[in-house]
Amino acid sequence: MTLRDDKVTLSHGGGGKAMRDLIAEVFTSVFEPTSREDQARLTHEALLEAGAQLAFTTDSYVVTPVEFPGGDIGKIAVCGTVNDLAVGGAKPLWLSAAFIIEEGTEIALLRRIVASMKAEADKAGVKIVTGDTKVVGRGSADKVFITTSGVGVIPAGRDLRADMIQPGDVAIVNGVLGDHGATILAARGDMMLSSDLQSDCAALGHLMEATCTAVPVRACRDATRGGIASALNEMAEAAGCTIEIDEAALPLRPEVKGTCEILGLDPLYLANEGTLVLFVPAEHADTALAAMRSVDTGKGATIIGRAKEGAPMVTMRTAFGGSRIVDMLVGEQLPRIC
Template identity: 70%
Template structure:
């Protein structure tokens, strides 16, 4: 039987300024690309949210927002839509929240191909389903050609923190163990290679993924977990420096324990970069008490996204610098925060 092609009111192959003008063209863009994918409950100017978790005694709301500006828009292992969902989900998860709802705002440059936009939206639907969240509301704007590097996305997220959970960097204590859920620096190295202007070619793919499943596993196995942070811009180095400064401790890393691919180390050596400064989009660091470290590691390794979990260091008495690393040669070096902009438009 011959199936007719789906009826579309969109004309041409790219977004035009008319698609941001508030009229029929804009409604066609929203209906055929966004509403068709996200399937909102109603076409109102706000989402109306209800969830059983909100009714439980002691439950608290968590709220976060982030903007995503990456070049190129599509890269091995993901695209800007993947980042927009996973980045916001992970910010909620690292605070101990169960992510529930997202908003998504799109700044679209005139000339954006509809086909590219559809692929990015499809990625957002897929990642939201994997994380168990609903994209509940959103907005679109169209700007003149050359004003937005193709596409910018802002997502905000709302989640629920169960009673009794209290993940804060200031709770880290001397002796606590620092755990990571998997390999580091893959995203930053992937973007470097995908841009093509550095003449670097690798088979590395971004680690972009939702981490709420990993965090739930950790919290079930290590109920006294102190704090967690997803190591995005600035990499593990910046995340640990921020946490150590807040907690009033120092962190000592073990270079031999750091899970970094040989290919990533090679790229960094060629370009004079430190892998600990490279962005991650599917890696988090969590501090747990020593007596809960092994159970937390076992729990992480049993869920998707945590298979390569390992202990990379521990909190120690505050010293002259927040973070140091024992090197493979038996010495020590300072691990400072990223200074300046290593890679613009990376997440």
């Protein structure tokens, strides 16, 4: 071991031996890229299938705190990028990871984040194949920011798009809503809240593959920033129809409901990091539920609503028998959540 520092210094971003040691001992020793060149060289049998398409996505992660119950910024970076590929029907295969590290960040923290990323990538069946590190001065970042890009393959004949949703299609979520946003809020300690909540952060590639293999999925979105309400509004607008959800069917933990009641928040707008909503034709709903429930991340799959003829909007049948519009989130309930 040649890296003897406890904290990151500006010399770790200077291009010399200190940077080489940091990269070698903290990053490449864990990720084990197949090439040490400035680019990853990718081959996979799925690329040879006639009609297959590449899927590509990128995202940045700035969550605070960087470690929280149920995950950390590294886990979110892997899961979030895997999920952005998976909800489009792609099989996630490769990720890149770029780190902006603040001077003074503990090396031990970086090691925990990198180990978390490796564990999640292995679980999701993806490989982190290339990356970058930059070090900035104290106060120029908040410990560490991560940008990940992902590449996957969409099999021939699979075409998931929100404008494919038809009236009568049912909306299914794979699990509870709002856990991530409520967990981050409690973890910050600003509101003196105490709970046993954990983030729902999880990679959903295996769930989507099982579901797409079993039934014709029309469209899918992961309900991250803006929550399930924003995801459904985007889909309703693209499909040109009304999506009606049932308040009584929404899977919410009592702790999340209680946190929202205390703080005046709406759980429909709380972020999730392991929850998606997909639409399938009504006649395939039972098969879709069975396929989703066969995977750990889909054990809580349930129908929450359906698409209807009408103006592009989201409405909700309330527990009192009425109906209200569920609009897009205006502003931001909670910043720096992913």
